[in-house]
Amino acid sequence: MAKSRHRPRLGVFKFSSCDGCQLSLLDCEDELLAIAGAIDIAYFPEATRSDDVGHYDLAFVEGSVTTTHEAELILDIRARSSTLIALGACASSGGIQALKNGAETNAFIDTVYAHPEFIKTLDTATPISDHVTVDFELRGCPVAKHQLIELVAATLRGRKPQTPAYAICIECKMAGNVCVMVANGTPCLGPVTHAGCGALCPGYTRGCYGCFGPKETANTAALATRLADHGADKRQIQRLFSTFNTGAPAFRDEAKRHE
Amino acid sequence: MLVETDSCNSPFVLDANGLGRLIASLHASGHRVLGPTRRDNAVVYDEVRSTSDLPRGWVDEQAGGHYRLKREGEAYFGYTIGPTAWKSFLHPPKQSLWSTKTGNGQTEIRPASISDEKLAFLGVRACELAAIAVQDKVFLDGAYRDPHYAARRANLFIIAVNCGRAASTCFCSSMGTGPKAREGYDLALTEFITSEDVAFLAVAGSKEGAEMLSTLPTRPATQADIDASTEATAQAESQINRRIDTSGLSPLLKENPDHPRWNDVASRCLNCANCTMVCPTCFCTKVEEVSDLDGVETSRVQSWASCFTSDFSYIHGGAVRTTPKARYRQWMTHKLATWVDQFGTSGCVGCGRCITWCPVGIDITEEAAAIRSGNKGG
Known part of the structure; x- marks a missing residue:
C-alpha cells in the first residue's frame, strides 16, 4: 500500500460484553500487522494506551447498552465517528444479557449483589442500533475472524463487505458436513441462522446454537414445529431460541411462542 | 466414448478381491479414487484407498428429513445414496477463476490453473449418471463452456454400480433415469450374493473400461450370474414407490404460478x-471479488449459489x-418445467436427496x- 495513502483513524469501543469480539481483532495474528499498517489504531484499550480523543473515521463498537452511562456514551461516539460498525451479537441484538429484557431487574440485583444500592442499570440490554444509526452490523458470538478481515478490507476499499445473510446450511453443505438434524435428529438452529461461522458446530456433529442470529427470511415457526416432531418440548424450544441472540426479534418471538 | 460392440458389452464376473484390484489399478494409473465411505452416520463420497474403506454391511433408511444408517447384510454397495452429489468434485463448492496483482502502476491478470487431476468415481448410481449428463449439458454445451469442469470431466473414469435396494425417497423410475445404468459409464457393476461371498457382474461401457476389465481377474458370466444380477436390480425397482407424473408437467407448473399450494409449501x-x-443437477454459482488488506492482490472466486437466498435474485434496487414462496416456486418450476426448455431435459433425476436432506x-x-x-x- 502506498505510504501516502490516508490511514483511517480507528477507535474500538466496549459496551456491555465479554470482550471476545474486540479480541478477535487481536486474534487476526497473521493479518494483524497488515491491519495495523492499513489503519491507524488510535483508540483500543485492549491493545494500546492511547486515550479516547478526537474524531474517528471508523468506530468498532462491541457490546450492548445496559446502563444510562452507556446510553450517553454511544451518542458521543456516534457524533465523533464517520462510520460506526457494530461488532457481534451484543452490539447487533443485545447479547445474552438481553435475557433480562422483560424480567424484574431489581429482583436480579437483590439476589446477586451484596450491596444492591451501588448498582445502576437499565431494565434492558439493547443493540447499538436502538440508540444511534449503525452503518454496518457484523454478526457473531464472537465475530468470525475471516469476516472481520473482510470487513476491514472492504471498508478500506469503500465497498460493501461480503457477509451473506443466508442460512448456515449453505456453509455446512459447502464444507461437506453431514446434516446433524437429518442424520442424527439433533436439534440445530442452522436453517434459521445467519451464515458466517463456517458451520463450526455442525462440523463437529453438534447442532447450531444460533450465535450469528437470525438469517434473512428466517422461518423459525416451521423449524420449531419440526423440532417438536423430533421430541423437543416447549421449554427446550424456548431455550434454544433464548441464547446469545435472544433479543433478535425473530428468535425472541419464537421463544415467546413456546413460553 | 461409448463402444457398442459385443466383446465390450459381454459381462464378466469380478469377486471382492477383483474389486480391490480395480481400485489398486486406478491408483496405479494415477487416478484419485472417490467412492462411498462411512462418516458421521452417513455414506459420503470421499477418498477410497481400498475395499476396506467401503461401507460394507451398511444400509440406509430414508424418509422426508430423515436418514439413518443400520447394519444389514454383507453388500459393499447395499446403501442407496447419501448426501454427497458427485458435483462436489466435478463442480466444486469453490473455484478460483482468476486473480490480479497490482504493482508499479500495472495490473497483472493471472487465470486460475486448470487441474489435470485424474478422478475415478466408484459407485455411481443410475440417477447420478443422469445427473452428470444433465450437468454436462449445462457446462459443456453451448457458448459458455466451463474449462475447469471440462478438464475434470475429460479425465474422469466412471464405475457405475446398479442399485440392489431403493430408499423410500427414490423415484428414478418415474423420471426415466434408473435404477439400472444404461449409459455414461466406463464400467458398470451389479453386486449379487453367491454361495461364498458377494460378486459383481461387470460390463464395460467404453474402450477405457474394456481395457481396465481385461487387466482384472475375472471369469465370463454364466446365465446364473446374469439372472442373479437381474434379480438384484429388479428388487430395487420393485421397492420404488414414489413417483412424479411427468405427463404435461411443464405446462402445468408454468400455468399455475398463483396456485394456493405455493403458499402452503x-x-x-x-x-x-x-x-x-x-x-x-443444481449448478448455480455466484462470483465474488476477494481483496487482501493492502489492496495489492484480488481474486475472483466462484462459489455455489442458491435460488433460495435473496442475494440470488438481487438486481439494481x-x-x-x-x-x-417465490423462491420455492422458482426452484421447482425451473427444475421440473423450464429446465426442459433450457436444456432439453428435466432438471430432476429422481434421486430424492432434496426430500431426505430437507x-x-x-x-x-x-x-x-x-x-x-x-x-x-x-
Missing part, C-alpha cells in the same frame, strides 16, 4: 437452501424474489402432485 419451507446444495422433509413429488390435483393447500 412456503409456510413449511425454511428457505435454507439444503435442497439446492444436495441436488446433483433490490431482490426480485423476496418471499420464500430438514423439514418437504417432498417435491408431493408438491408436484398437489399442484396437479388442484389441492388447495389446506
Whole structure:
C-alpha cells in the first residue's frame, strides 16, 4: 500500500460484553500487522494506551447498552465517528444479557449483589442500533475472524463487505458436513441462522446454537414445529431460541411462542 | 466414448478381491479414487484407498428429513445414496477463476490453473449418471463452456454400480433415469450374493473400461450370474414407490404460478437452501471479488449459489424474489418445467436427496402432485 495513502483513524469501543469480539481483532495474528499498517489504531484499550480523543473515521463498537452511562456514551461516539460498525451479537441484538429484557431487574440485583444500592442499570440490554444509526452490523458470538478481515478490507476499499445473510446450511453443505438434524435428529438452529461461522458446530456433529442470529427470511415457526416432531418440548424450544441472540426479534418471538 | 460392440458389452464376473484390484489399478494409473465411505452416520463420497474403506454391511433408511444408517447384510454397495452429489468434485463448492496483482502502476491478470487431476468415481448410481449428463449439458454445451469442469470431466473414469435396494425417497423410475445404468459409464457393476461371498457382474461401457476389465481377474458370466444380477436390480425397482407424473408437467407448473399450494409449501419451507446444495443437477454459482488488506492482490472466486437466498435474485434496487414462496416456486418450476426448455431435459433425476436432506422433509413429488390435483393447500 502506498505510504501516502490516508490511514483511517480507528477507535474500538466496549459496551456491555465479554470482550471476545474486540479480541478477535487481536486474534487476526497473521493479518494483524497488515491491519495495523492499513489503519491507524488510535483508540483500543485492549491493545494500546492511547486515550479516547478526537474524531474517528471508523468506530468498532462491541457490546450492548445496559446502563444510562452507556446510553450517553454511544451518542458521543456516534457524533465523533464517520462510520460506526457494530461488532457481534451484543452490539447487533443485545447479547445474552438481553435475557433480562422483560424480567424484574431489581429482583436480579437483590439476589446477586451484596450491596444492591451501588448498582445502576437499565431494565434492558439493547443493540447499538436502538440508540444511534449503525452503518454496518457484523454478526457473531464472537465475530468470525475471516469476516472481520473482510470487513476491514472492504471498508478500506469503500465497498460493501461480503457477509451473506443466508442460512448456515449453505456453509455446512459447502464444507461437506453431514446434516446433524437429518442424520442424527439433533436439534440445530442452522436453517434459521445467519451464515458466517463456517458451520463450526455442525462440523463437529453438534447442532447450531444460533450465535450469528437470525438469517434473512428466517422461518423459525416451521423449524420449531419440526423440532417438536423430533421430541423437543416447549421449554427446550424456548431455550434454544433464548441464547446469545435472544433479543433478535425473530428468535425472541419464537421463544415467546413456546413460553 | 461409448463402444457398442459385443466383446465390450459381454459381462464378466469380478469377486471382492477383483474389486480391490480395480481400485489398486486406478491408483496405479494415477487416478484419485472417490467412492462411498462411512462418516458421521452417513455414506459420503470421499477418498477410497481400498475395499476396506467401503461401507460394507451398511444400509440406509430414508424418509422426508430423515436418514439413518443400520447394519444389514454383507453388500459393499447395499446403501442407496447419501448426501454427497458427485458435483462436489466435478463442480466444486469453490473455484478460483482468476486473480490480479497490482504493482508499479500495472495490473497483472493471472487465470486460475486448470487441474489435470485424474478422478475415478466408484459407485455411481443410475440417477447420478443422469445427473452428470444433465450437468454436462449445462457446462459443456453451448457458448459458455466451463474449462475447469471440462478438464475434470475429460479425465474422469466412471464405475457405475446398479442399485440392489431403493430408499423410500427414490423415484428414478418415474423420471426415466434408473435404477439400472444404461449409459455414461466406463464400467458398470451389479453386486449379487453367491454361495461364498458377494460378486459383481461387470460390463464395460467404453474402450477405457474394456481395457481396465481385461487387466482384472475375472471369469465370463454364466446365465446364473446374469439372472442373479437381474434379480438384484429388479428388487430395487420393485421397492420404488414414489413417483412424479411427468405427463404435461411443464405446462402445468408454468400455468399455475398463483396456485394456493405455493403458499402452503412456503409456510413449511425454511428457505435454507439444503435442497439446492444436495441436488446433483443444481449448478448455480455466484462470483465474488476477494481483496487482501493492502489492496495489492484480488481474486475472483466462484462459489455455489442458491435460488433460495435473496442475494440470488438481487438486481439494481433490490431482490426480485423476496418471499420464500417465490423462491420455492422458482426452484421447482425451473427444475421440473423450464429446465426442459433450457436444456432439453428435466432438471430432476429422481434421486430424492432434496426430500431426505430437507430438514423439514418437504417432498417435491408431493408438491408436484398437489399442484396437479388442484389441492388447495389446506
